Amino acid sequence: MNILLIEDDAVLADGLMHTLSGSGYVVTVATTGSYAQQLLTAQDFDLIVLDLGLPDMDGLELLRKIRQRKLPLPIMILTARDSVNDRITGIQQGADDYMSKPFELKELEARIHALIRRCYGGFNDVIVLGKLTLEPRNHRLSVEGQPLALSAREYGVLEILLLQAGKVVSKDRIAQRLAADDDALTDNAVEIYIHRLRKRLESYGVLIRTVRGLGYLLEASADV
């Protein structure tokens, strides 16, 4: 799950990034509205946390712009405690939930989990496909009860495919997930990891189909 955190308060952004990364989310921070817009054009995110008080732009204006682009992702807004009107306007303009500052990081984390559960279902649950079982919240992957050891990147790619099992996941999306780890990426990194995963998963009753021009799709294979 990729979260875009739009927050100019460095201490708060740092604390949130730490807390959410620890829960298995991939967090990208934007400290200005204009950088957030650039990121939204270049990458896919699953959820946005948006502070309404940004240095270069009114957060509500940014919220309007995001919703105008019909991005279907949930948005949590952060507001100052006394700005009731901002909260109401925010919800009217398409925010899914809000938190008033100051708040406990743990509470925001819990609300984000709830929002993700509401919008995506599976992330907090156990996903079973073929002989594979994934527990996304604690990064546990197993085959018939035995842990399956994968590299961090292999796991990252398989996690995206499993969370979207039966749906096509674009190559760009997978490349972004790979890029979230630090090392440099080669041009055909996605193909390499898909190839590796195919070999690893061969005997586990799941297969990765290539959908030409669109991406990859994970599904249960018939011959288990």
Ligand code: CA
């Ligand atoms: Ca702020």
